[in-house]
Amino acid sequence: MLLVGLTGNIASGKTTVAKLLEQRGATLIDADILARRAVDAGTPAYHAILDRWGTEVLSPDGALDRTALRQLVFGEADEISALNEIVHPEVARLREALVSEARARGDRMVICDIPLLFEKKLVDEFDLIILVDAPRPLRMERLTHDRGMHETDAMDMIAAQMPSELKRARADIIVENGTGMDELASQVDEIWKRLESEAMRRDSTRERAIS
Numbered sequence: 001m002l003l004v005g006l007t008g009n010i011a012s013g014k015t016t017v018a019k020l021l022e023q024r025g026a027t028l029i030d031a032d033i034l035a036r037r038a039v040d041a042g043t044p045a046y047h048a049i050l051d052r053w054g055t056e057v058l059s060p061d062g063a064l065d066r067t068a069l070r071q072l073v074f075g076e077a078d079e080i081s082a083l084n085e086i087v088h089p090e091v092a093r094l095r096e097a098l099v100s101e102a103r104a105r106g107d108r109m110v111i112c113d114i115p116l117l118f119e120k121k122l123v124d125e126f127d128l129i130i131l132v133d134a135p136r137p138l139r140m141e142r143l144t145h146d147r148g149m150h151e152t153d154a155m156d157m158i159a160a161q162m163p164s165e166l167k168r169a170r171a172d173i174i175v176e177n178g179t180g181m182d183e184l185a186s187q188v189d190e191i192w193k194r195l196e197s198e199a200m201r202r203d204s205t206r207e208r209a210i211s
């Protein structure tokens with residue numbers, strides 16, 4: 001099995017690339033889905049969050065209101081790290097469980113979409129890292145125009161992230177997502193070929209080691 005980490009800064013196109021890879025046959029493990037599942041009502045992380053921030057972070061139906069929680073901690077370094085200490089270990093545990101299941105099923109290509117892969121120093125957990133990158137003005141445009149975010153908030157979010165130059169230097173494969181969907185799909189086709197040959201190379205190395 002080839003275990004691939006997929007990352008990129010906000011609005012770079014990670015989700016779009018992840019879906020294109022999934023369409024080509026990869027198993028996708030999405031950090032955002034794991035982050036939601038980690039704080040499902042009744043989980044230890046859910047209770048830890050309520051203990052610290054109280055019921056104002058709950059929706060009327062008793063589920064965690066992740067947007068309210070995000071707003072509550074935004075810009076507060078201590079609060080953010082307290083939240084991360086609660087949620088991140090649970091997300092990591094869920095991810096490891098899904099990766100083990102994929103391995104047991106014999107899946108050949110597993111992609112983990114992890115926005116903060118470099119920041120959380122997870123590089124060594126993967127056979128290969130794909131970075132999705134797009135020019136800053138285009139990411140701003142996606143955040144403000146497509147998602148209706150206020151310009152200052154979008155700027156703050158972009159500025160708060162590790163600069164993509166640092167990430168580019170550490171990635172194995174870079175997707176240049178500054179053009180349209182057709183161009184993106186062709187890049188993903190090329191990347192898929194590369195992933196397939198890397199998976200094959202690893203399989204034959206392993207077979208040689210066993211025989």
Ligand code: ATP
Binds near residue numbers: 012017
């Ligand atoms: P986030 O960091 O917020 O999770 P993301 O990196 O997962 O975002 P996407 O959601 O994949 O980014 O893409 C952001 C927006 O840009 C979406 O509306 C998506 O449809 C659009 N988009 C991404 N790539 C392209 C492209 N090549 N051409 C046109 N639109 C694109």
